[in-house]
Amino acid sequence: MAPSVHAEVERKYDVDAHVALPDRRALAQLPGVAVVEGPAEERLEATYVDTAGLDLAAHKVTLRRRTGGHDAGWTLKLPVTREERQEVHVPLGPADEPVPEELLDRVRAHVRDHPVTPLVRISTIRQVHRLIGDGGALLAWLVDDQVTATPLRAESGTSSWREWEVELTDNGGRELWDALDEVVGAAGATRSGSGSKLARSLGEGAPEPPPPARLSRRSPAGDVLRLALTTQVEALKTQDAAVRRGAGDSVHQLRIASRRLRSTLATYRPLLRDPDAAQSVRDELQWLGLGLNTARDTQVMQARLASLLEQEPEHLVVGPVGERIAAELTERFVAGLREGLTLLDQERYFRLLDALDALVGAPLTARADKPAGKVIDTLLERNRRRLLRAARRAERAGDREQRDLALHEVRKAAKRLRYAAETAGPALGKPMTKLARRAKALQDVLGEHQDGVVCRALLLDLAASATAHGESAFTYGRLHAHEEALTATQETAYRQALAALG
Known part of the structure; x- marks a missing residue:
């Protein structure tokens, strides 16, 4: 069975043991809510897995096997924004089943050929309230979790806490989302600093990616x-x-x-x-x-x-x-x-x-x-000169085949200049945007030229194959001629794009 995929939109809240959930009447008065169902108790047992180096946790990814509740099974959660994650779900198999390959493949670039093994076991006693709209559509869940986390690798003991979760369905809207935030905040809950139960259980052991740098011309x-x-x-x-x-x-x-x-x-x-x-x-x-x-x-x-x-x-x-x-x-x-x-x-x-x-x-x-301004200007100028040298070699090319090869080198040089300008953009600003745009214009013209070169060779192969099977090669010849004519019209566009960088 193929994995099921959906977007999870959720907020977590820290809450003290004595704090009561918002009154049912207050919940029933929220935008769009007609009925509040619950509480219904669920007992959940989840085992989270990761590599020895916590490669999944480092990317805010969680992979678990959970029993109990409405979504028992294997679940992979991939971050989208702070409040949204893509959730990929595979149904439960035998208790000793390995991690499903269809989930590992989605994080293979993180785990690679390293084994994933149990990291933490999390037990949750959950009280579920369902917020229902007119017509019986489920709008959101409000859950009250008593959580116990047991490390399966470290020697440290268990940790316990209480948290609330608010999860919006596709039927809920932003107005309800914000109203719920106000209601649970008024009841005494505060936004959690942890994005998942696993992250909270790991505490200091959880790797944290560094914040992105804010750059300017004066930045290193x-x-x-x-x-x-x-x-x-x-x-x-x-x-x-x-x-x-x-x-x-x-x-x-x-x-x-x-x-x-x-x-x-x-x-x-x-x-x-x-x-x-x-x-x-x-x-x-x-x-x-x-x-x-x-x-x-x-x-x-x-x-x-x-x-x-x-x-x-x-x-x-x-x-x-x-x-x-x-x-x-x-x-x-x-x-x-x-x-x-x-x-x-x-x-x-x-x-x-x-x-x-x-x-x-x-x-x-x-x-x-x-400073980036001085250093990167020099590096980009070197790339620009490299491009112009390639263009001069193309001008000196003897026959058409040599010129096609030389123009391909010009294209690669234009691509390097464009990519370099784009990497410099966050520090050097608008001039880099302009340079990248001009380099891309040249790259696009020569990309069309190179596609024509490849297409003409392919058409010859297809014509030969058609002939071998007793079919007419007439149309392949017409398409080849069209590509020939198209190449001839690209010279002006090439020279204009090159001049903009010269």
């Missing part, structure tokens, strides 16, 4: 680098989970995340005390990107060819062109995706993630302590 250049690395590493981990569950264009986004990191490490290399370690990580990120290429490039070509074919007059589509394109490219995509997913479960990939985590806090050079 190293702070800009650390913020960029932290943000980009987390983006890569997020897309890892998305690829594993087959979400949207997640393969594309994971490849972008790896390329951004490669660009950041190249641009900021002078700030890293161990540039050889950074280069090793860049090499491994390139390996990751190459492993994703087949799946992503096939997606791009499938969409491009479908668009081209749609523009063809019906009488000029000779033979099963659409069917052949769909069949062959779907086969390529499935094989490429399989290759990518296999790569994401390799030890080599997990060690890459370890190395990325280490780089976020890696020692920096003395230059990293200097």
Whole structure:
């Protein structure tokens, strides 16, 4: 059975033992509430699991097996905002069952190949009140929990506390949410500083991510680098989970995340005390990107060819062109995706993630302590000059094939400049936004050019395959000619975009 997924919108409150729940009449007068049901008692037993290094807790993620109550089973909770989490649920199996792989896959970028084992057992005696609206729709729960937490690894003893939770359903609105907050606050409850029962039970043992730095031109250049690395590493981990569950264009986004990191490490290399370690990580990120290429490039070509074919007059589509394109490219995509997913479960990939985590806090050079404005301006100018040198080499290219290869290098240089400007944006402001926009314009023009290069080669392959099966290659020739003509029109756009950076 596939996991069920829903959004949990919840607030937790600390409350002393003597404090009484809000009066039922006060609850019944809340916006939209027609009936207050309860209390109904539930006895819950939950075992939370994590790695030895508390890698889930470090990312405010919880994974538990719970018995009792209406939602018994395995539950993975992933943070969205302070008050919202994505909840992924798998029904209970035997008492000795392992952690479901479908849940571990969603946090594989955090746990990697490290085992997850029991961390804390939490017992809860819960009094549940249900707030019902007109027509019988459930609007919210108000629960009163008596909690006992027993560490399963540490030698410290149990801890106990009382807390209230208010959880909003899809039927409840913001007005009810805020009114409930006022009512429970008036009763003597205060907002909890812990986002989960597990976080409270861990206390000082719970790792806390550092707050993001506020940057300006006077900030140390190293702070800009650390913020960029932290943000980009987390983006890569997020897309890892998305690829594993087959979400949207997640393969594309994971490849972008790896390329951004490669660009950041190249641009900021002078700030890293161990540039050889950074280069090793860049090499491994390139390996990751190459492993994703087949799946992503096939997606791009499938969409491009479908668009081209749609523009063809019906009488000029000779033979099963659409069917052949769909069949062959779907086969390529499935094989490429399989290759990518296999790569994401390799030890080599997990060690890459370890190395990325280490780089976020890696020692920096003395230059990293200097103001970002001066240091990063110099680094970006170096990237800009690198781009212009690549453009001059493209001008000197001998034949068309060499020029296509050279323009691809210009595109990669434009992408590095764009990504570097975007990482500098939080410190250097609007000038970086303008530079990133201009670099992206050049990148887009050359991206269209490169897609045309790839598409023409693919059309030749498809035409050969069609011919081998006794089909007409006429339409593939027309599409190839269209791509040829499109390439010829891109020269002006390329020169304009390049001039804006020159």
